[in-house]
Amino acid sequence: MKSDRAENALLVSPGLLLLALAFFLPIARMLMLSVMGPEGFTFSHFAEFIREPYYLNVLWRTIRLSFIITLISALVGFPLAYIMARAGPRLRLWLIIVILLPLMTSVVIRTFGWMVIFERGGIISSTLYDLGLVKRNFTLMRTETAIVIGMVQVLLPFMTLSILGVVSRIDEKLEEAARTMGCSFLQAFRHVVLPLAMPGIAAGSLLAFTLSASSFVTPSLLGGPRLQVLAASIYSSVTQTLDWHFAAAQAVILFLGIALTLIPYFRLTGGRHG
Numbered sequence: 166m167k168s169d170r171a172e173n174a175l176l177v178s179p180g181l182l183l184l185a186l187a188f189f190l191p192i193a194r195m196l197m198l199s200v201m202g203p204e205g206f207t208f209s210h211f212a213e214f215i216r217e218p219y220y221l222n223v224l225w226r227t228i229r230l231s232f233i234i235t236l237i238s239a240l241v242g243f244p245l246a247y248i249m250a251r252a253g254p255r256l257r258l259w260l261i262i263v264i265l266l267p268l269m270t271s272v273v274i275r276t277f278g279w280m281v282i283f284e285r286g287g288i289i290s291s292t293l294y295d296l297g298l299v300k301r302n303f304t305l306m307r308t309e310t311a312i313v314i315g316m317v318q319v320l321l322p323f324m325t326l327s328i329l330g331v332v333s334r335i336d337e338k339l340e341e342a343a344r345t346m347g348c349s350f351l352q353a354f355r356h357v358v359l360p361l362a363m364p365g366i367a368a369g370s371l372l373a374f375t376l377s378a379s380s381f382v383t384p385s386l387l388g389g390p391r392l393q394v395l396a397a398s399i400y401s402s403v404t405q406t407l408d409w410h411f412a413a414a415q416a417v418i419l420f421l422g423i424a425l426t427l428i429p430y431f432r433l434t435g436g437r438h439g
Contacts, residue, residue, distance in 0.1 A: 177395065183295040192420070198413035210414035220398065224418070230309060230384075231377040234316045235324075238373045239366055242324035243316070246365070249325070250332040264322045272319055274385045279315045280306060283387070307389040315383045320376055331365030331418040332358070367429075376422045395419050 200206055214220045248262045267275060282288050283305035293299040299366060305311045335358060343353035381396040388394070393401070402412035 195397045195413045195416050195420075198410050199417045201410060211418070214412065214414055220415070223393050223395055223398050224295055224422075225432045226309075226392065227419075228422070229377055230316075230394065231310055231374050232375045232395075234313055234320060234377045235370050235373045236316050237313065238320050239370055241326055242321055242369060243362070243366060245321075246328035246332050247354075247362075248333075251337070267318065268322055272324065272382055273386075275318065276315055276383045279311065279318070279387060283311050307391060308389065309388070309392060311387040312384050312392065312394075314343040316377050316380060319383060320373045323372050323376065327369030327372060328362060328365040331368075332362050335361050369432055370428055374426055378423055379419065 199210055200208060202209055245260075245264075249257050249264075252260065284290070285302060285304045285306075287304075289304050289305060290299070293303060294301055305314075337359050340353050343357045344350070348356065377413070378394075379396055380394070381400060384392070384394045385397045385400075386395075388412075390397075396419070399412045399415045402408045402415065
């Protein structure tokens with residue numbers, strides 16, 4: 166028994182060491198920077214963030230866009246995951262390949278592709294102009310719509326695969342029993358599949374929200390400097406104003422905000438699903 170515990174401790178120690186060096190140590194350093202000033206311990210950096218309407222707007226934009234992106238990803242990903250779970254082996258394989266294929270391409274390259282599509286003279290602008298729906302100088306670049314579309318495309322595979330793992334384990338006989346009792350397809354889907362798939366939806370939503378809230382590349386390229394999110398604001402504080410303490414304070418706010426999303430997740434899943 167003792168030897169088993171020693172072996173388990175030996176096996177887990179490299180992972181714990183890596184976690185300590187790559188996660189806990191940087192987080193601790195960030196926390197120290199956020200409360201340190203020229204005269205020692207201070208909360209002035211957090212007070213500055215709260216006092217400035219600009220940074221509060223950045224924080225609100227980050228939360229609002231992350232929620233919208235997560236909601237759209239769930240609305241698209243859940244039906245797609247259900248179709249994949251109920252499809253035949255060959256169709257399921259091809260759908261999984263289609264879902265995973267974007268992950269094999271750098272997010273920077275995919276975002277540049279969206280920039281070409283959204284820019285003036287791109288496919289969307291030209292098509293809408295030919296239909297007489299917009300003016301010649303119309304562009305989706307540097308808009309929140311562009312950020313949402315680009316981020317949904319990035320996060321949809323994570324949402325779909327998180328839900329797929331749960332939906333695949335739902336017994337089809339439960340749906341058949343509901344249909345036998347007089348439920349329509351939509352009623353069986355709503356009262357049987359949706360509640361049982363909730364752990365997967367919650368896990369996928371948590372993953373999509375956290376990745377969206379902390380994303381830097383796609384929002385920066387598609388939104389531009391005028392529509393900054395919190396991650397871009399942190400980057401600006403480090404590289405432009407060289408204010409590491411204020412950047413650390415913003416990072417702590419972002420970290421705490423993401424950590425708070427675990428509360429509704431555990432309430433939805435009852436703390437039983439990871």
